[in-house]
Every structure is written in C-alpha cells, then in structure tokens.
Amino acid sequence: GKGIAVFTSGGDSQGMNAAVRACVRMGIYLGCKVYFIREGYQGMVDGGDNIVEANWASVSSIIHRGGTVIGSARCTDFRQREGRLKAAQNLIKKGITNLVIIGGDGSLTGANLFRQEWSSLLDELLSTSRITADEKKKNGVLHIVGMVGSIDNDFCGTDMTIGTDSALHRIIEAIDAIVSTAYSHQRTFIMEVMGRHCGYLAIVAALASEADYIFIPEDPVEVNWPDALCDKLQQERNAGQRLNIIIVAEGAIDREGKPITAEDVKKVVVDKLQQDTRITVLGHVQRGGNPSAFDRVLGCRMGAEATLALMEATETSVPCVVSLDGNQAVRVPLMECVEKTKAVAQAMADKNWELAVKLRGRS
Numbered sequence: 001g002k003g004i005a006v007f008t009s010g011g012d013s014q015g016m017n018a019a020v021r022a023c024v025r026m027g028i029y030l031g032c033k034v035y036f037i038r039e040g041y042q043g044m045v046d047g048g049d050n051i052v053e054a055n056w057a058s059v060s061s062i063i064h065r066g067g068t069v070i071g072s073a074r075c076t077d078f079r080q081r082e083g084r085l086k087a088a089q090n091l092i093k094k095g096i097t098n099l100v101i102i103g104g105d106g107s108l109t110g111a112n113l114f115r116q117e118w119s120s121l122l123d124e125l126l127s128t129s130r131i132t133a134d135e136k137k138k139n140g141v142l143h144i145v146g147m148v149g150s151i152d153n154d155f156c157g158t159d160m161t162i163g164t165d166s167a168l169h170r171i172i173e174a175i176d177a178i179v180s181t182a183y184s185h186q187r188t189f190i191m192e193v194m195g196r197h198c199g200y201l202a203i204v205a206a207l208a209s210e211a212d213y214i215f216i217p218e219d220p221v222e223v224n225w226p227d228a229l230c231d232k233l234q235q236e237r238n239a240g241q242r243l244n245i246i247i248v249a250e251g252a253i254d255r256e257g258k259p260i261t262a263e264d265v266k267k268v269v270v271d272k273l274q275q276d277t278r279i280t281v282l283g284h285v286q287r288g289g290n291p292s293a294f295d296r297v298l299g300c301r302m303g304a305e306a307t308l309a310l311m312e313a314t315e316t317s318v319p320c321v322v323s324l325d326g327n328q329a330v331r332v333p334l335m336e337c338v339e340k341t342k343a344v345a346q347a348m349a350d351k352n353w354e355l356a357v358k359l360r361g362r363s
C-alpha cells in the first residue's frame, strides 16, 4: 500500500484530532501504511521516533480532545533547504510519498514548496549517497493535501476552518458568565477576542450574545468612534438595559489604521460616561477545551476526503486543500487559496478593507 503521513503544524485548534483520526482510519481502510509525524515539520526534519506508524487503535479516544495530540510546532529548519533535505530523506526511508498537512497558510505554503522541490531534493540526496537509486525511483513524486486548522476562520476558499466553531463556544460561554455579574452591578464589560486580521469570531460572538458594540479589523470605525460608542451605550441604558457588552478583536483599528485596544475603549467609557467598566481578555482559553460536535464532524469529513484526494492524485494533478462548501467537504486548488488569503492580508495592510472583504468571500 501507499505510504501516507499526517501531521499538524502552526497554531493548534480544536478538531484537529478528529481530522487526524479520519485520515488514519480511511488510509488503513484503503490498505495504506499510515504514519503520524509528531511536532509538525520539526518532527519531519528530526525523524527518528517522531515518525511512527499508526494503527486503528492509536487514534481511539482522541476525537473529543482539544488541541492536537500529535503535537505541533513552528520550525525554522524547514524554511532552509538543508532542513527540507533531511525531511525528504526521513520520509523516503519509510516510503512516505503522501502528506496530509493540517495547519494554516504558512504550513501549506511550506508543503507546496517541498513538493515543487522534491525531485531536486532527491537528486541531491542520491548524489550525496543519502538515498539509493532504487529509493529515488520508488519515491519519485510527492503528493500533498491540506486542511486548514485555525480558530480565526481566516482562510479563503472554505466556509469554516477547523476549530472556529469551538472557539465561538468558548467565547459565548465566557460572555454568558460575565453577563450575570455585569447585570448584578450594572457594569460595562469589554471582551477582547482573537482575530488579528479577521473579525469573524468577534462578529459571530456579538450576534450570539447580544453585544452592544464591536471593533474589528476589516470594518474599521470612524475616528470619532468614542462619540458614536457612547451614544449607543447611553441609549441602551436609557432604554432600561442594566449592562453593556463591547467586543474588541485583537486586530481592531480605526479608519486611519490606528489600533484600538480594550484599554482605549475602557478609557472612553469611563471618562465620558463614568460607567463601572471592566476588561476581560479571553486569550488562549479560546483555543482550549473540547471540540464542538460541529468541529468533530468537520474534522472527520475533511480528513476522510483528504485521504481520498491523495489516493486519486496523479503526477500532474494540482495539489488541493479540503474545504467546506455549504455542508460538503470539497477539494479546491491549494495555492489559489493560499494566494487569495495572502492577498486579503495585503489589502488590509493597504487599508483597502472593501477589497479584503470581497476577496475573503463567503466566510
């Protein structure tokens, strides 16, 4: 059978384990030899115990766990050709020529580069006697398929990334908890949520929790936002509301591109309205905890589809990323999505927010 390896790379997110599990079991079901690579690209470069064969039972009892049980890492070695040479050698020694990458756009870019370089890496490994001519012949083409694990839902080409739904659950649980104390004391709470370039978590959490105001990166507020904010908060209090909730995404800015922090917002509310105001920064709580049912099923569907995509890959096929389209796991061209995601980041840097939102599409 074919040699397949699955690994998680970059930031962790809930639901990655479900994706790993589905890849492994679909691979075994189809008669492949399936491996885990621990600690992302670092494990691929270091080899040894980091690359281990998986069996049916080794992915039991992981679907409900947060994070990634096979570990993730950032890896500077893999950014250098020498690191990628070592990685290629380690894979070839085990007959692995199919990779499933679960990560963000950086991890997917690295995988694509690795695939493009594969034959030149093999040439160099052969000429330095690190692999045999027979090994080179048997492992001539590298196939890759990606899945996006990210709580931010910041990747173009998919309706949802693995982990976003669970992060939303963490956020609204926290807001619900805060609301009861805010109500008792007639307080205003400012919640800082993750999202450096993408306000998805902030917007959806605000809708789900009746927040009064949000600050996000891709729809920056006018520079006179303090007046608009205070008018809105006062209006709610006048209507009998006992508390206010304001959500600030990490990457929130105003129309001139100036960052807006939870502290900035607090200062405005305290100075202008003299409201009793507190800040809660959710931080890594958002990445933690058990994955939601949605993320478990999303990981399962995507993982199974990823393995199927590898089975059908040919020398000339374009590498794909498995994405969610409505409620279907579908294959879309990997680098097209990565390029589009990078174009969104560029549009944001250029303060062309309309273009950024348009490029990002449905999610």
Ligand code: ADP
Binding pocket: 009, 010, 011, 041, 073, 074, 075, 076, 077, 078, 079, 080, 103, 104, 105, 106, 107, 108, 109, 110, 111, 113
């Ligand atoms: P994410 O995948 O979440 O976007 P990073 O951008 O940190 O996270 O990428 C994760 C890892 O992928 C990096 O630590 C590095 O090992 C690898 N990687 C990222 N970009 C490249 C690249 N251009 N070339 C080679 N490897 C890369």
